Amino acid sequence: MSDYDDVCVLLPTMDEVETVARVVEAFRDAGINEVLVIDGGSTDGTQSAAREAGARVVEQSGRGKGQAVREAVRDHIEAPYVVMADADATYDVTDVDAMLDPLLAGDADHVIGNRFADMRPGAMTRLNRIGNRVINLSFRTIHGKNFRDILSGYRAFTRDSFLRLHLTADGFGIETEMAVECVKNQLSVAVVPITYRERPGGSATNLHPIRDGGVIFLELYRKAKTNNPLFYFGSLGAISTTAGGIMTAYVLYRWFAFGISHEVIAIGAVGATILGIQLLIFGVLADMIHSLHHEQVARYERLAADRTGDSASGQRADRPADRAPEQSTDERTDRSTQGSIASGEGTEPPLHGDN
Template sequence: MTMRIAVLIPCYNEELTIGKVVQDFRRELPDAEIYVYDNNSRDRTAEVAREAGAIVRRETRQGKGNVVRSMFRDIDADVYVMTDGDDTYPAEFVHDLIRPIIEGEADMCIGDRHSDGSYSKENKRPFHNFGNQLVRKLINTLFHADLRDIMTGYRAFSRRFAKTMPIQSEGFEIETEMTLHALDKRFRILEIPIQYRDRPPGSHSKLNTLSDGIRVLKTVFWIFKDYKPLAFFTAVALILFLAGLGVGIPVLYEYFSFGRIAKIPSAILAVGFMVLATNSLTCGFILDTIVRHHRDYYELLQNEFKG
């Protein structure tokens, strides 16, 4: 049976490059259906994509996460390929990405931009590189993984992964969420080395260093809290415990030395810190149990999935 392959291209103001991207993937995958989802573009992105032979649809909710959510829900295929419309990901690597999916060796293949050094060479935004490395190190540490590229937009998915992933992100954090979901739910991940090229002259990135840096920090916090609640709240409890000790030790010294306590406010504050530390640790145990039950429930849903 022939595998149905869908190429998914989220787009926002990519008039200059989208035509070439569609043509390149049509050349590499002549039997695939190529979908361009126009995310409120103010230029001729939709018209150019349609002229190049793509199936064009519109997503009015702004943000790449919203687009990918609609793509996974609306499009029916056996293999999904996601790429960007800015012509930074060469189409010729798509065969390496989809082969493990077709052969049943992986549920998600990631186009790794870092192995050959092309991303660090072509990308002129050092703070984005720093943010990528920060998130990658955190995820690898928490999940005992060894992934090299967490935020790449060039990926291939199995039908099971695409149809059972609950997407919560609205913006560019969607790539990080996909990686987290795959690691947490024990999907099979393969990284495929690819080359990365910078945008052509005249094409401008939609990323903003300041706002996206804040998003990266929020993502780091969210990863730690939601996926590893016991570790997160234990760390919070330790900070509160040390604060309680710092405030309470002089009070205890005073009591054991003179048999009385004159620093009543300090004693109350120290007790407060210790109570908060205990509550934080308790929350960590409760939420960790909930997360474990959620993973078990997801596994049962996977058994019922009809691919």
């Protein structure tokens, strides 16, 4: 019996016939027999290669990595623990023990592999490295957590915790969305160092740095609306107020310096300033509501925990071992009879026959 019988490895794939078989075999050699490959409609033989290597292969119903991950976990995986990785052989399978340890020990609900801890030469271009750093810094600024590498595709999580996340991203924004949702749902997250290698020759990446980077930034900012409304509305308000201030300064300068009035620009400046101030106020109010919501949720969770504890205490008190041993029916009858005789109750008067 394997130590990882409760673990399923999830590999989203799209035209990765060059590497998928070796990744599947490596995970199976590591002691994880359940490997699920969910494929996005590859035309290069990826599905056949994965199936021959011992994986269970499912073709996703939609498109994109995010949709594949959601569909796989919700519809095709029953194991309580899931390891998510890429099928491009850039992750070291021997790191799976470190990824699973916090989950199996009950110390975390979600584990992120930090690629920057041991990134091999050529594993990431300079542009991608800078983009990753900027996105991680933005995440830390917006959401107040330092997960070090929120774009890492090497994850491990409990299936129950995954089902608590509200995920909608279809593409490569799924990793960012998972990180944001972990913060929003107050899940316990562990970050472990992993090795990140260069893609083997012959395999091509499906990631487009500019396009997918823009999608990730938009996803990160969009999620701030519900997780950090002060930043979301405050930043928009600051931009609008700044624009109004610049236009106001321009109108005043032209008026005093040259006596030229710009009525249209002046109206725009007033509108932008008012809108900006309103957005700032709305951000403050939304942040207050957000804080109160978290306090209420925490209060309900404490009450639920207290009730669960009281219920468990009551059940222990009702156990037969906690009660005095019950008397047998004969013993109760004898005691009742003795009590009645002693008190003079329960005895019939003597019979008087007719004389």
